[in-house]
Amino acid sequence: MQVWKVAAPLAAMALALTGCSSGTSSSPSASGTGGVSGSLTVWNYGALDDSSLLTPLVAGFEATYPDVKVNLVGQPADNYYALLQAAVVSGRGPDVFSMFPGGYQKQFQEYSLDLSDRIPQADLVATNAQYYSANGSTTSQVYGVPSTAGMYMMLYNKKVLADAGVAAVPTDWDELDAACAKVVAAGKTCLGYGSQDGSGGFSSYLDWSYLLGAVEPLTSWDKLIAGTLPYSSPTIVDQVARWGTMHEKGWTNPDVLTWRDVRTSFESGDVAMVMGGSWDSSWAQKALGADVAAAPAPFSPKPNTLLVQLPDNGYSISKEAANPTAAVAFAAYVVSPEGQAIVAKAGNVPSRSGVQVTDPVNNALLTQAKDESWTVVPMFDNFIAPTVNQALTSGLNQVLAGQVSAKDAMAAVDKATAGLSDDERVAYHLGGS
Secondary structure, eight states: OOOEEOOOSSBTTTTTSOOOOOOOOOSGGGSOOTTOOEEEEEEEEBOGGGOSSHHHHHHHHHHHOTTEEEEEEEEOGGGHHHHHHHHHHTTOOOSEEEEOSTHHHHTTGGGBOOOTTTSOHHHHHHTTGGGGBSSSOTTSOBOOEEOBEEEEEEEEEHHHHHHTTOOSOOOSHHHHHHHHHHHHHTTOEEEEOOOTTSSSSOOTHHHHHHHHHTTSOHHHHHHHHHTSSOTTSHHHHHHHHHHHHHHHTTOBOSOTTTOSOHHHHHHTTSEEEEEEEGGGHHHHHHHHGGGEEEEOOOOSSSOOOEEEEEEOSEEEEBTTOSOHHHHHHHHHHHHSHHHHHHHHHTTOOBSSTTOBOOOHHHHHHHHHHHHTTOEEEOOGGGGSOHHHHHHHHHHHHHHHTTSSOHHHHHHHHHHHHHTOOTTTSOOOOTTOO
């Protein structure tokens, strides 16, 4: 099992994963249009208004391939996979669709085109496309390509903390309690949770990888996935229970499951800290400017030096694509140096090694991780089956809301894991090798 160490300050995935330098691409986007034409339908995970990435990528692609017209379709995130499943099973799916690696992608492998011999190996390796492969190698079947190397992180308002008398962002449980006591005394919410889209729950997977990584090494993560290490082990239950006390202590807003104003309250300075991803830094900076920064979640018994990062947000191609030639050209463009430069310009962390990270907040976090030799681990939720993911996400939501105990919530995840068939299990080495 591989634990990645930070290796370079400004290159996207030199941070966590070994990759090639950007160099010259032999993908279709770099070698001419090649007679690629026609229409292409691309599904986005979530509303198009929320996508700062796909729209400029498509614009760049259409400029390179002027004979191709891309039809962008935004699908609601809360039931994206159900909609996609129904579409591809019926043969009426899109040519290209947003996809995430591991357990998310596994359920669509049989409907996805193998790209291992359709996109140059140099480009697949440079963008760490092994996370979309059948067995952790780009020489096996590759069912998608990653556009970004996203991070889970905690965004915080430096001014709100400073005004409350908090000298530095907290890095562990004790520092978090001390900071939140000051923030709440100043009349602010310390940590904001809620459901911006009204789905009745928050994205607890953002917290989980930090909760787990603080007490279990990466070598144990495969054991959890396989069911040989129970989620209900005392060490993990104690971590989740400690996290759940944030609500009891008043460090969070009262309605952690339904509050729709998390983002707007963070933007207005009424909330000090929120969990999010590297993709959230753009809107946060528009609202708060230099007052916003990012840090690892401080859900740890000792100062946290862990960063959660993975080549995550990517695209797969349907086996039944109406225009497979244009679809492959699009996927190749996404991982090309040209496409990855657009990813970076849009404020995201590109998946391709050697491409400069331009977003100030993301770059600052990556640079700190490198300078302080943090350990980098992947996003846990990508490597568990959907039913386990649902049990874990739901259970964590209920724990923070005070509806179930940490022990009962983790026991439910154990039950979901034990109920998997062999075909449903995500057999994957988290080191990507």
